[in-house]
Amino acid sequence: MKIALFNYQMLEFGGGVAKYFIEVSRGLKKRYPDLEISLINFDESALKWILLGYSLYFFGKQDRSLNNKEEISTLQNKSKTINYLKVGSINKLRSELQKYDVVYTTNNLFEVLLLKYILSFKDLPPIIFGFHIPAYFPLTGTLQSKLHNFIYASKIYLNAIAGGKKLHLVNNFDEELFGKYFSKEKIVKINYPYDFSLNLKKISKFKSRGQNGVRKIAWIGRLTEQKGIDDLAKLVERINSTGLKNKVQWIIAGDGELKPKILNLVRSWNNIKYLGYVQNKEIGKILREVDLFISTSKWESFPYNILEAQSFGLPVVAYNIHGCRDIITDSKNGVLVNDFEQFQSKIVQLIRQNYFRKEKILKFVQNKFDQEKIYKKMYELLKLTVGTM
Incomplete structure (x- = not known):
């Protein structure tokens, strides 16, 4: 055929x-x-x-x-x-x-x-x-x-x-x-x-969460309206302003027409690491070093970036929209939120205490898909x- x-x-x-x-x-x-x-x-x-x-x-x-x-x-x-x-x-x-x-x-x-x-x-x-x-x-x-x-x-x-x-x-x-x-x-x-088994045996080699008391939060995607760049920028501003600035590092990767918004953030805050566009072969190097993945997308079909994050056992916080909710089961392998205020609240909660375990997330998604x-x-x-x- x-x-x-x-x-x-x-x-x-x-x-x-x-x-x-x-x-x-x-x-x-x-x-x-x-x-x-x-x-x-x-x-x-x-x-x-x-x-x-x-x-x-x-x-x-x-x-x-x-x-x-x-x-x-x-x-x-x-x-x-x-x-x-x-x-x-x-x-x-x-x-x-x-x-x-x-x-x-x-x-x-x-x-x-x-x-x-x-x-x-x-x-x-x-x-x-x-x-x-x-x-x-x-x-x-x-x-x-x-x-x-x-x-x-x-x-x-x-x-x-x-x-x-x-x-x-x-x-x-x-x-x-x-x-x-x-x-x-x-x-x-x-x-x-998606082959979730690739990282199952390596899980013990991943860096532990919150090394030196700092949580690393990753966002990867196109810098467009669809991906919720305005919400991403507002989350960074709000959470950095709550007194948690020294407890979190933001890792942002991607390119697109809304790149100037991210560059403005980088100029305003010193706890943001902006990587620009990252080739597919390099994404794993980012995900294995972080504690939490967030998706601020306003619409999706079946988001690959969430699958990739889950393959490293990362909990994901995302809006409760189709595509995201087909992958995430609330409180099992991530958190689904209904509005911006809830999004901010859940991230703050996970910065203070991340109750998810990478091994459990990996096994959950491997069985689900x-x-x-x-x-x-x-x-x-x-x-x-x-x-x-």
Whole structure:
């Protein structure tokens, strides 16, 4: 079976979707060697026009730079048995996709509209739309986020994704939401696979919590509205002002259009370590040194950064939104909060007394997300879509 995983952005740009495509393709190939898998993106010449369009959609706020954040050599080493192809035009994309038995892509607005209204699904293999972009933003604060909710609930969008043979949903909210529009046969919910066992034997080597009486709190992600940068900045300001400044160190990693807000924080407080963008291969070095991970995201599908933090046994404090609550079980492997004041209160509580234990968190998530079962479901989804089951 020949599988194409198509995402308009190059893998070198980084991000959760790129990480998912790489890890899932590797995991499937390892377990099912008969699969022929290719990762397909647009090249830089095509991307510059796509990003221009996206910049207009985001009212000029989205980063249009073509800077590669991940090293291509690292990506190639990770996917030695996977083909990585770049195409320079829509016509070349069509001719390339026609070579495969099934195409897996995301529910991103551009990719959905491209396949439906430009390529018209004509002469293409069956399509699986994977819902890696939240279709609904629960906490909207800007015109763009409200526009997103309007478009993703529109008949134009729903009609477009109806052209996919299968819809791969990754959280309970989306499963319930799209179950109202499509048959049970069309939709399937499968969480992200993740190998939590990698760190299970190393747990005793991790640094103990709160060394020298200082708790290290990590935040990793894109510096955008979605990730709640305003709330992150306010948390740092508020908690540092409560007299806990000397008991906490903030580790912030990421890049994006709201970077100036973080730089202002760094200038104001000397207990913040801002690392800029950190490549995927280096994230583990950060997480093994910290005591607590926080996610201030306003909307998510199935956040990779929380999975990564949990793989190091870190408790996570996050808003009680879909995606986050699919991973976190309150008081078991983290804390879900309903508003900013509760967020601040829980962090203060955990700075003073962290009652979580890394070993218990690791075992909990490992049991909750059995990667072998998840990969088997993914393989069955691909076979069902092709029609070989």
